[in-house]
Amino acid sequence: MTDILRVAVIGAGRMGADHIKRLSTRIHGAEVAAVVDVDLARAQAAIAGIDGAVALASADDALNNGDVNAVLIATPGFLHEEILYKALEKDFPILCEKPLTPDAESAWKVVQAETATGHKRIQVGFMRRFDAEYAALGSVIRDRELGELLMLHHQHRNPDTPQGFTNEMLINDSVVHEFDAIRFFTGEEITSVQVRLGKATRNAPNGQHDPQHVLIETESGVLADVEIYVNAKFGYEVATQASFEDGIVSIGGDGGPYVRSAGRWGGKVTPGFEERFGAAYDVEVQAWVDAARRGEIGGPTAWDGYATAACCEAGVEAQKSGEKVAVQLNTKPELYK
Numbered sequence: 001m002t003d004i005l006r007v008a009v010i011g012a013g014r015m016g017a018d019h020i021k022r023l024s025t026r027i028h029g030a031e032v033a034a035v036v037d038v039d040l041a042r043a044q045a046a047i048a049g050i051d052g053a054v055a056l057a058s059a060d061d062a063l064n065n066g067d068v069n070a071v072l073i074a075t076p077g078f079l080h081e082e083i084l085y086k087a088l089e090k091d092f093p094i095l096c097e098k099p100l101t102p103d104a105e106s107a108w109k110v111v112q113a114e115t116a117t118g119h120k121r122i123q124v125g126f127m128r129r130f131d132a133e134y135a136a137l138g139s140v141i142r143d144r145e146l147g148e149l150l151m152l153h154h155q156h157r158n159p160d161t162p163q164g165f166t167n168e169m170l171i172n173d174s175v176v177h178e179f180d181a182i183r184f185f186t187g188e189e190i191t192s193v194q195v196r197l198g199k200a201t202r203n204a205p206n207g208q209h210d211p212q213h214v215l216i217e218t219e220s221g222v223l224a225d226v227e228i229y230v231n232a233k234f235g236y237e238v239a240t241q242a243s244f245e246d247g248i249v250s251i252g253g254d255g256g257p258y259v260r261s262a263g264r265w266g267g268k269v270t271p272g273f274e275e276r277f278g279a280a281y282d283v284e285v286q287a288w289v290d291a292a293r294r295g296e297i298g299g300p301t302a303w304d305g306y307a308t309a310a311c312c313e314a315g316v317e318a319q320k321s322g323e324k325v326a327v328q329l330n331t332k333p334e335l336y337k
């Protein structure tokens with residue numbers, strides 16, 4: 001077991017700030033040593049009240065700071081690649097928010113760079129694998145409790161999208177989670193993706209066509225579909241229904257306290273991913289820290305980041321063509337088998 005992790009968090013936006021809070025309050029075995037943001041005021045605000053943490057404006061300064069021995073990357077996806085190489089060069093444990101990189105070619109280069117080091121250092125932030133209900137459905141599938149899994153139906157709904165969220169990001173930033181979840185549930189690679197564009201909401205900004213219907217096939221022929229609807233207004237909802245030979249399992253549906261008051265009855269809808277997956281992020285980050293202190297990783301690998309990037313690439317092509325697009329994958333290196 002190595003020393004406590006002294007983590008540099010790169011990117012102190014919505015997700016980075018959330019991880020900084022959990023690292024400095026709920027996670028054992030790690031501390032925030034540095035926070036980096038091009039917006040230095042944001043980095044400074046993020047370290048308020050954290051003893052021994054410094055705010056910096058450049059990732060290089062953090063990686064070369066002698067007090068840092070681990071990195072959590074929470075910049076926008078297109079900026080991950082450069083920081084990943086630098087952190088690999090330092091041989092630091094890395095937790096990289098999804099997507100690993102936004103396209104398959106760059107993700108494959110990252111896989112090759114890590115493979116050349118001879119050990120796994122990169123864990124990718126697919127937190128749904130750490131959600132209690134996802135884990136439970138995963139066990140039902142693996143243990144064949146209800147016979148063979150036949151189909152998966154996913155709903156992924158966000159209340160709205162941040163500025164600059166493009167049509168491609170519906171696939172690259174949002175459906176990337178379902179690509180990983182389907183691979184996690186089935187233990188198989190995805191072989192093809194098709195995207196159907198139907199009637200669109202008037203609430204979609206920035207040239208987005210919203211919602212979209214994504215149709216997915218795995219190696220053994222499991223069919224999955226995803227309703228991705230990122231300007232759904234009512235709240236944040238991520239749910240799955242799995243059809244088996246001997247039953248149906250639903251996760252992520254309405255839950256929580258059921259209240260009757262002031263002439264109404266019902267529950268609450270979570271406003272965002274921080275609330276819906278808060279516990280899963282905690283488990284994910286703790287698993288990363290515990291594994292990193294043993295010289296290992298504690299979750300999805302760079303291969304998972306690459307394979308999902310290849311699915312995204314097929315998905316973006318399918319968005320444009322409407323055709324079923326095959327997912328092209330290179331051979332999996334021994335390191336990830």
Ligand SMILES: NC(=O)C1=CN([C@@H]2O[C@H](COP(=O)(O)OP(=O)(O)OC[C@H]3O[C@@H](n4cnc5c(N)ncnc54)[C@H](O)[C@@H]3O)[C@@H](O)[C@H]2O)C=CC1
Nearest residue numbers: 011012013014015016036037038074075076077097098099
């Ligand atoms: N696992 C999950 O459920 C979620 C993951 N994410 C992922 O987290 C990452 C960050 O997303 P958000 O926090 O939503 O974005 P954001 O836009 O809120 O934050 C990004 C931050 O990075 C900073 N930044 C930009 N360029 C930088 C650079 N060169 N060096 C240092 N800082 C820089 C920005 O100033 C900003 O503060 C993305 O990869 C995103 O896909 C985001 C939301 C949920």
Ligand SMILES: O=C1[C@@H](O)[C@H](O)[C@@H](O)[C@H](O)[C@H]1O
Nearest residue numbers: 156158173174175177230273
């Ligand atoms: O990763 C996330 C965001 O980047 C993405 O924009 C959302 O659609 C996802 O639900 C969330 O988990």
